[in-house]
Amino acid sequence: MKTTKAHQIALLFNANNIFDHDVIAGIAAYFGSTRVAWDIFMEEDFRLRLSGIEQWQGDGIIANFDDPAVAEALSRCRVPVVAVGGSYADPANYPAGVPYVATDNAKLIELARQHLIDVGLPAFAMFSVPATEENRWARERENTFRSLMEGDRLEAEIFRGCETSVESWDEAVQGQIDWLRNLPKPVGIIAVSDARARQLLQACIIADIEVPEQVAIIGIDNDPLVRRLTRIPLSSVIQGAHEMGGVAAHLMEQMLHGVRPPDTPIVVPPAGLNVHASSQYQLVKHPNVMRARHFIRQYACQGIKTEQVADYVGVSRSSLDANFRQELGCSVHDVILSFKLNAAKAGLESAECSIEDVALGSGLTSVQQMHRVFKRELGCTPRAYRERVLSERGQLSPA
Template identity: 30%
Template sequence: MPKNRHIALLVPASGGYSRGVCQGVATYALEHDDWLIFPYERAEVTKLPAWLKKGHIDGIIGFITTPELGRQISSLGVPVVDVQGEGNCPASPVLDTDPEAVAQLAGDFFLQAGFINFAFGGYPGIFFSDRRSAAFCRILEAHGRQVHCYQPPDKVAATIKLQFQELRGLEYEAALAAWLSKLPKPIAILACNDIRGQQIITACRDLGISMPSDVSVIGVDNDEILCRLCRPTLTSIAPNIEGIGQMAADMLNRMLDGEQVEPVLHRMAPLRIVERQSTDITTAQDPLVLAASRIIRDRACHGISVDQICELVDCSRSTLDNLFKKHLDRPVAQEMLRIRLNRGMRLLEDSNLAIEEVARECGFTSATYFCRFFKREAGATPALYRAQFARR
């Protein structure tokens, strides 16, 4: 019988991101009977727990939040994998969500929706926010677009950093509200994470700014509870956090076997954008495209045809298709299928409806055809997609 491996999991218990990492580690451990995991059930990891100094630990997976914590952990002389992403434990491998891929997803989404004004709302001075901000600016500037980045006064920025570290996440500062009020409208905003996205939504509501017609927001982390509590509900980029947890566990296991794993930053691409109400809008400047898009959004899942849409907006099919291709880079029929696919994804994620019922809710009379369509577009059958989402 192999010797047990005692693994300290120094990942905070709060937040969807950290819970997902823990889930990935747990999934890996289920296949490795010699792993005994000791979690750290606190909201924040700021110093080395006393029990870790006294106990026998073979390896550590953790959020290494400060250089001092990194030094304390390194002094234990055991293999470490850092899943916080900042790199505060220089001799250890680091895992993080790829900021370039996050920015690319958001940029492509907003450009395809027809936006011409863009902004980034983050926490200046926080490493993951700065990385995502820089990537978002690069990607949009490559398309000839300027990004309005939230840059509060230095004193306010220091307060923001303190608030973030203390996890007073639902507060927002007056400087954020002032920035939002001055932005050109309509505008597409990438928030550095879901907490910031929720703060932006709250500030817009307090200011009387219409959402999503004037301000459209995408967050990052896809913390399902937080996103669904927002009004409007928050569209978010889903990182592969369970994959990060599994990769971290596999790295640590190889290090415990004596393998040399390079102490470099490993970046994992996010999974996809989970669309909710905060981006439920088309911003094309053409009035026919706007009118048709509203009809599609309201009735695509209720059996309306392309010809019926053309009648309602008093336009020929060829003209409307050309306008959609010009402004949205896709024809009318493809936009209808996109709306129906997103509806199917949401129902598979958020409900226990049978596949046949999901098909009907998306406007398909045949469950068989819906399954073929869904597999072609999403890369997995509806049943497999639901199972994969439930494991994340």
């Protein structure tokens, strides 16, 4: 039987980076759905293998071009190259003669800011990263934020902080706290990445700044690992990185068959929002309710009771319940349960965790209790909820 010779394709991405990881996943999905004959070559961190890449004897390369060193190294390659990276307002920033698949930086910021507007926040700021050649994508996000604020005749408050390292951790956190304390409250903050959003959430908790009543935060990347590392579930804009990987793989397959690539970049919009507690701002006037909800967001899934919340606020249980009923129309227990239920729903919406692990992780203590809560509150079982969500997403339900 005649077989087709497989093409050798190198993927130059850092698999430890969530954006790169999702692009690789998109390439893998294309690879699996089309059954293209490719042999994939990939290092855990491509930057260790840039030297001599122009001498590689393969058939094509798909690479992250956000790092100028990558663009420079691949400019000498004779094999087809497809670039992936951030979008730029200045066309001169795109590599000449290389097909480019870009994430839409402007749309990412527009979506995040509109969400903060929609929840009723009156003031906005941005937490960025220090300016480097590798961070031009962040500059583009800053430029969009600045343009949107100037369009509303408002000053664009942008804080870049410093690069974090073991030696500068304390300094970096203190700088973030000082910046946060000087901002008008309440304020919505767009972090240029989930990693920066997580740092800011941590600074808020250390400084005892209520999230989201005083500071609402939304990141970019929808990184599941970052969400698991935050006490307060993080809202995030979902980049179209998976879709970008599929587009890049399709371009490469066309080039391997002699099709001329497009002369202009293909800009991929964000895939949506994943909204959680960090940005779910709700106007609350009573300071006891504001302080209590901040505590509940951090510890609801650890099995706290109304008495512990009242102790934290420094009032009696009956007084705090009265405050909650007056302000929110429900009890402290109702709010704790609501956070547990939301955590359970988020866990079930992923195919990675077992139902038993979701029950324990959300503070519902057992599958039986979670079953009772879901039937009472949602009218369905946890398994039925998971199957419905995964079916809507076109994913298979786990066994």
